[in-house]
Structures are given as C-alpha cells and as structure tokens.
Amino acid sequence: MNVVIYHNPACGTSRNTLELIRNAGIEPTVIEYLKTPPSRDELARMISDAGLTVREAIREKGTPYADLGLDDPALTDDQLLDAMLKDPILINRPFVVTPMGTRLSRPSEVVLDVLPDTHKGPFAKEDGEQVIDAEGKRIV
Numbered sequence: 001m002n003v004v005i006y007h008n009p010a011c012g013t014s015r016n017t018l019e020l021i022r023n024a025g026i027e028p029t030v031i032e033y034l035k036t037p038p039s040r041d042e043l044a045r046m047i048s049d050a051g052l053t054v055r056e057a058i059r060e061k062g063t064p065y066a067d068l069g070l071d072d073p074a075l076t077d078d079q080l081l082d083a084m085l086k087d088p089i090l091i092n093r094p095f096v097v098t099p100m101g102t103r104l105s106r107p108s109e110v111v112l113d114v115l116p117d118t119h120k121g122p123f124a125k126e127d128g129e130q131v132i133d134a135e136g137k138r139i140v
Helices: 012-023 040-049 077-086 108-114
Strands: 003-008 029-032 095-098 099-106 130-132
Touching: 003 012, 012 108, 012 130, 040 077, 040 095, 040 099, 099 108, 099 130, 108 130
Parallel strands: 003 029
Antiparallel strands: 003 095, 095 099
C-alpha cells in the first residue's frame, strides 16, 4: 500500500502518526514538508480530500499566524494557500495520503481511518495513551 505522510519530526503527533502507520506493517514515503513543501495543487487537493477548508488546515500555534493577520475573515482561500506555501510551518500536520483516503491526523489515531486493519500488535502514543490493543484492534 502506497502511503505518504507529510511529516515534521519535531512534532509528537506527527511522530505518533508515523509509528501508527508502521505498526500497520506499512513503510510510508516520508516527506518532511518544512524542507520539501507540497505544491499548491497538492496542498489544495490534500485539504479538499481530507474534507477540510483551507482555514481548518492552517496551523496557528507556534507559527506566525497572528503576526501575519491570517485570522482576518476577509482573506480568501488563495491568500491563505499563498501564506502556507510561503511559510510551510503554517501547514497543519501531519497530512497522510493513502488509497483509502486523506486525513489531517490530529489526533494521531485519525490515521487509522485510512489504513488497513493490519496492525502487528499493541500501540501506545508517546504520552502512554493506548491506541491499539494486544490483538491489533483499535481502542475506541
């Protein structure tokens, strides 16, 4: 299964998502989007495919969001996409693209919606929260 994760290794949610993918027996293509941002078309498609608005895909925390005035409701999607491409830290993460769908995996276990049920055993997030049980089944 071809899986792509737009990853930030400094982000715990992104690290947990990557490990959940690997726990399903899949080695994804890892794109560190801060170093290699998606194209405008790729970003717009991921946002749309994930069922989000552009505004929902912007990261506010720890970014220049407020300083750039991106909270202005008059800004268009094109203007917001321009800002995200100019400053990739504004792209919320991690986006995961699979043949089963695209998700912004916040929280990390959202990725399970677009992965096969092939988990190799239990999985707990970095904070200790159990997500997959010993039989490889999702804990609700």
